[in-house]
Amino acid sequence: MTTRSETQSTLDHLLTEIELRNPAQPEFHQAAHEVLETLAPVVAARPEYAEPGLIERLVEPERQVMFRVPWQDDQGRVRVNRGFRVEFNSALGPYKGGLRFHPSVNLGVIKFLGFEQIFKNALTGLGIGGGKGGSDFDPHGRSDAEVMRFCQSFMTELYRHIGEHTDVPAGDIGVGGREIGYLFGQYRRITNRWESGVLTGKGQGWGGSLIRPEATGYGNVLFAAAMLRERGEDLEGQTAVVSGSGNVAIYTIEKLTALGANAVTCSDSSGYVVDEKGIDLDLLKQIKEVERGRVDAYAERRGASARFVPGGSVWDVPADLALPSATQNELDENAAATLIRNGVKAVSEGANMPATPEAVHLLQQAGVAFGPGKAANAGGVAVSALEMAQNHARTSWTAARVEEELADIMTSIHTTCHETAERYDAPGDYVTGANIAGFERVADAMLAQGVI
Ligand code: NDP
Secondary structure (H helix, E strand, O other): OOOHHHHHHHHHHHHHHHHHHOOOOHHHHHHHHHHHOOOHHHHHHOHHHHOOOHHHHHOOOOEEEEEEEEEEOOOOOEEEEEEEEEEEEOOOOOEEEEEEEOOOOOHHHHHHHHHHHHHHHHHOOOOOEEEEEEEOOOOOOOOHHHHHHHHHHHHHHHHHHOEOOOEEEEOEOOEOHHHHHHHHHHHHHHHOOOOHHHOOOOOHHHOOOOOHHHHHHHHHHHHHHHHHHHOOOOOOOOEEEEOOOOHHHHHHHHHHHHOOOEEOEEEEOOEEEEEOOOOOHHHHHHHHHHOOOOOHHHHHHHOOOEEEEEOOOHHHOOOOEEEOOOOOOOEOHHHHHHHHHOOOOEEEOOOOOOEOHHHHHHHHHOOOEEEOHHHHOOHHHHHHHHHHHHHHOOOOOOHHHHHHHHHHHHHHHHHHHHHHHHHOOOOOOHHHHHHHHHHHHHHHHHHHOOOO
16 A cells, blocks of 8 residues: 555655646646645545546646637727636536636636635535636726626627536626626527526526525635534634625625624725724625725724724734635735734635635644635535526525525535544644545546546
């Protein structure tokens, strides 16, 4: 039998090859390291996983599409963006994963997100493969008409690659209900099909699932609560710092508040807000969801309890819990050290890969409960899969039913990660537990389906 250290050196060799074959894609390298550095115990224990080519296939997307997206701004000027869809792995079901519209988007970012998505989707226990897409288009400051023209142009190419049994995109950074509406409209127009299962995150009057907007944030709070329960604690009375002020952050704050915690921060790329009384969600939703404004407007309108800190690090605010909900690598080693000094008990990732590898290491060394995004934020994609199920049956479930299913799925993901970590001698290490459990499910399906 191969030892763990022999297996690890094979995986390290593969990581070097990944870096050579995918140059200038640091986020993808980081995501591949994060997974492959935890797989040695399971590959050493189960010889079928050491089969030549299995992990090599897993790190190579099944298909990568890049395309031109020309559109006209309100002044009639032609703009050209780049569109992406990476269909990473369909061993468990149709490719599933969001679309991100942000100027920082490039192929490496989409590949990191698509790779994460494979394991996340496997952890939900549902029949969905992994994919991701997006564009370097920046919706900030664009009129609704410009966003619509961009979405229509984007879908005019994307439509030929997706379908309810093939690939089912959803939202991510910069893509919410408005964008999904324009994308769905154009898909329907081009194909002349009412194929509601082709996109998730739709509006509730036309095929969207209740609780889908809330699902990622709610799910992350449930995951954090499960980690605390393992330590004999609950959310009641805990102070929480949350970053971001978009879809994930808003519903994270909503669930924290509902379960008795005090969420005192939110942020965007201009800075962060601290509100000692706890974030006023009605005001935050009005500014972010209705006015599409910046977080400094929150502090201006909230009064004495709140202040806006331009730039700076939201992680400087002392708290029991931290829930990063903005973007990748937003919580670095220094931020982790500050959180630890201030007595943080748990960090749960609402965003994808928000903590750097150095930060994760430091938090785990300090005994902080750490929930990796592929487990903690899987509630969003899980409810997207439930939206697909409702579309397929041409029905819609009550909010209570969807929320109950979401809670069951998050509990099951927590238990799976926890038990898998124990089984592989890494008790309390949710990173190892999530990676191995997700890997086992995908790898078993890939082995059963042959070399494709
Ligand atoms: P939104 O676009 O709704 O909100 C993103 C928030 O993060 C905004 O406040 C934005 O501020 C901030 N942000 C984004 N990029 C940066 C940056 N480079 N620097 C500083 N702040 C930034 O996106 P979501 O809430 O949907 O997504 C947030 C995270 O959660 C992402 O990592 C996403 O991949 C992940 N996620 C989302 C899911 C979903 O269901 N939506 C599911 C699972 C994970 P600003 O407006 O100033 O840019």
